[in-house]
Amino acid sequence: MALDKKAGYRKNFSLGIIFIGLISILFILSLFLAFNYSKKSIENDFVAEKVNVLEQSIxxxxxxxxxxxxxxxxxxxxxxxxxxxxxxxxxxxxxxxxxxxxxxxxxxxxxxxxxxxxxxxxxxxxxxxxxxxxxxxxxxxxxxxxxxxxxxxxxxxxxxxxxxxxxxxxxxxxxxxxxxxxxxxxxxxxxxxxxxxxxxxxxxxxxxxxxxxxxxxxxxxxxxxxxxxxxxxxxxxxIKIVNTRPLLYQTIRIEPLTYDPIDTSEENITTEIALPGAFSDFKLYLISSKSYIKKEIFIYFMPIALVLLLVYGVLLLVAFLIYRNLNINSKMFKLQYDFVNNLTHEFKTPVSVIKIAGNNIKSATSLSERELNLYGKILDEEADKLNGLMNKLLAFTQIENKAIKLNQEEVNIEDFIESTIESHTLKHPDFQITYEVLGFKTFITDPVLLGSLFDNLAENAYKYSKPDHKKLHISAKLIKGVLVFRFADKGIGIAASELNNIFKKFFRIQNEYNQMGSVGLGLAFCKELVNFMEGEITVKSKVGTGTEFKIVLPYNN
Known part of the structure; x- marks a missing residue:
């Protein structure tokens, strides 16, 4: 599958290169034709415009x-x-x-x-x-x-x-x-x-x-x-000569009709036209050097070149947008592909455990009380995992589509944080969590959504930390009329190049902690929760040192 995806991506990239190459060739060819057209047009004007010079002069x-x-x-x-x-x-x-x-x-x-x-x-x-x-x-x-x-x-x-x-x-x-x-x-x-x-x-x-x-x-x-x-x-x-095209005719003289210059340099372009009436023995003799004519050619050519450049730029922009769209689609396909694989694994693991436990219970002739408690605990924990995963998916969809309402309840922040700490230390005895509260004791919020936010960030802090660095410090402060929560861990950290992507759906950082067991919804879910609560979430991190998530929520009391 991976080879097919890479091959498809290379194919799209190759098509883009071919498209850009073709329009570049067309652009250069168009410039060449436009320049020749401009040159021919000015040369024709050099011959034709002498009539206007004659009319104005006589x-x-x-x-x-x-x-x-x-x-x-x-x-x-x-x-x-x-x-x-x-x-x-x-x-x-x-x-x-x-x-x-x-x-x-x-x-x-x-x-x-x-x-x-x-x-x-x-x-x-x-x-x-x-x-x-x-x-x-x-x-x-x-x-x-x-x-x-x-x-x-x-x-x-x-x-x-x-x-x-x-x-x-x-x-x-x-x-x-x-x-x-x-x-x-x-x-x-x-x-x-x-x-x-x-x-x-x-x-x-x-x-x-x-x-x-x-x-x-x-x-x-x-x-x-x-x-x-x-x-x-x-x-x-x-006769006063009126040069109607000074950028076209460098010199205009009145010469006898029989005038034939000795110097016929190829560097010059000449044309002539006879005067009328009593002056019919004379003619206007118009001469310009080729370098002088080139200026007029470029003046004529530049607007055409700019239009061609604009068209070329638009086509390049279209090519870029197509390439970007294909690239985004490729990444989205990969994310969705990984999501389905991981989601399948997430469901498959507890289902397999439940099935093994069920088969053991079914095949056993008799079970001791200890065995019954063990199998009951296994079934209960795996059912909780399935239920939690389905609840997260459902809640994410509801919040994203604004399908639920924000409950307003008074929450004691110290009791709330201690409850979170107790829940996670029971689950992970090696998890060390500390906290501090400054400037307030209670505020109005939705405790269920706030609990989901705290649980996800605490779970991430534990999951992405090495065994001897599973530490988390939670701070809650009232600063200038807003609540500022900080979750600072001592985990593996996040590379700077990944920071702009971690809140995207299905995005997973590629490391040993994300090989299995993540569907890329945790931080995206946190982002949607904070937005729903009319707040803001940001992150700063350093690889090997740790990560800090900062959440700013309105203070309602």
Whole structure:
């Protein structure tokens, strides 16, 4: 039987080790996969997040192109040099990437112009040209005036816009209404090669119809219309880069679209994205070292690792609880197994003695008076043993389940202790018991339960003492309103490692005194008795010196 139990225990332990090993392997594998997933995710983000960087960085440019630049149309062609200068000052302050603005104070006539573009009877030319910007000196702001008799090259930007206006007017369907998007597209030119945007204020619909008539014929009187053409020179290097992922992108630069770095170290990761519109000859160049990216990978990986660690910890806790439960069950099975064996022995011994005595009486032809007394005494003692054992089991169950009531009787403590001493010295003549009482004489308690408590502790003191050390000292004192009883013997003592278990049911200390004749209920019964009487029991012991049980009970008088 013992071998089977040990084998079962080893089997349970092995299963636990296998379970812990499997979840540990899964945990390590999960960490490895989670790290690879984090690395792949960050690498994908490195490529994808550049779109957000681009969107945030060119947000001012989009605002300039879509909102600020069309404000020129509000002046309906009557923008003068002073107003244009103020407009450009606010523009450069808000949009630093605008480096210079050339302003063409333009006229559309029904006669040919000297400097500009002529389309049949339609002439488009500048009345004056101004340039504004931080790098423009005050004496070079005005660069052209129609009063100048010399021929002047007004520039490709102006001519391109004038040609575009003339073409639009020639193809204009006066019966249809052009959309704002069509107008904006036809009256602006984005030149990515020179990073310029040319814009002509959008004429009114009535003016466009008149321009169409001016292309076909001479009108009388000859009309003159005012238009404003502005050429914005842009500097891509003045774009403020907004790094939306500073932990992902270590460095972000604006480079020409054809830029190809000579240093292509494997220690770095790079990606790029082209700028839009007038900056389309440039790109955002994003670069980070692999060691820099690792920080972001670990930031992404750590929460996943913590979750996996939490799951691993829970599984380890479950494994521990299962192991502990199996261990407890194994110990409980052993305790119950030993209890049944010992209980069987306890019952079997007196039953065997009773049966032998009965057989002797039955087989004897005649018995002397001495023999009759001897057999009668044997039968009486063995019956008392059986009765005492059954009473202890019954009382333990009743007290444990609170099935009995606590009787309240006045007890004279000296008489009570002396009665206990007399009972045990009659049974064990070599048992030396002394006592002392201090601070009280009587108190209210249940004498039957108190007697069971005293008897169990006295019996233990006798049983677990060597023949020449069977001594017990009982003290009863009233201390600070409570009764303190001490049972100090000179027995074999209890190891410190066993002290926490001695009050457990079915627990027996393994020594030569417990091989047979104990079911492990004595001290557990004492513990239940004291708890039932609303008291407390503790123990201190030293191996080879002795044991002292201390009982504290409420003082009722």
């Amino acid at each position: 947000k001012p440019y989009n605002d300039f192109f879509q909102n600020k630049m069309p404000e020129i149309s509000y002046y309906n062609g009557y923008l003068d040099s002073a107003t244009a200068s103020r407009f450009v000052d606010t523009l450069i302050l808000k949009y630093p990437f605008v480096s210079k603005v050339t302003f063409y104070d333009t006229e559309v006539k029904n006669v040919p112009v000297k400097d500009g573009v002529n389309a049949n009877h339609l002439g488009i030319g500048p009345k004056a040209i101004f340039q504004f910007g931080k790098q423009v000196s005050p004496d070079s702001i005005k660069i052209y005036s129609e009063d100048n008799t010399r021929s002047f090259n007004v520039g490709d930007d102006f001519n391109a816009m004038a040609i575009k206006l003339a073409t639009f007017v020639e193809d204009l369907d006066t019966a249809a209404v052009p959309t704002q998007e069509e107008l904006f597209t036809n009256f602006s030119i984005v030149n990515s090669n020179d990073n310029k945007i040319t814009y002509l204020n959008i004429p009114r619909r009535e003016d466009l119809k008149t321009y169409k008539d001016m292309v076909r014929r001479k009108l009388d009187p000859s009309p003159v219309y005012q238009q404003d053409v502005l050429v914005f020179k842009l500097d891509a290097n003045k």
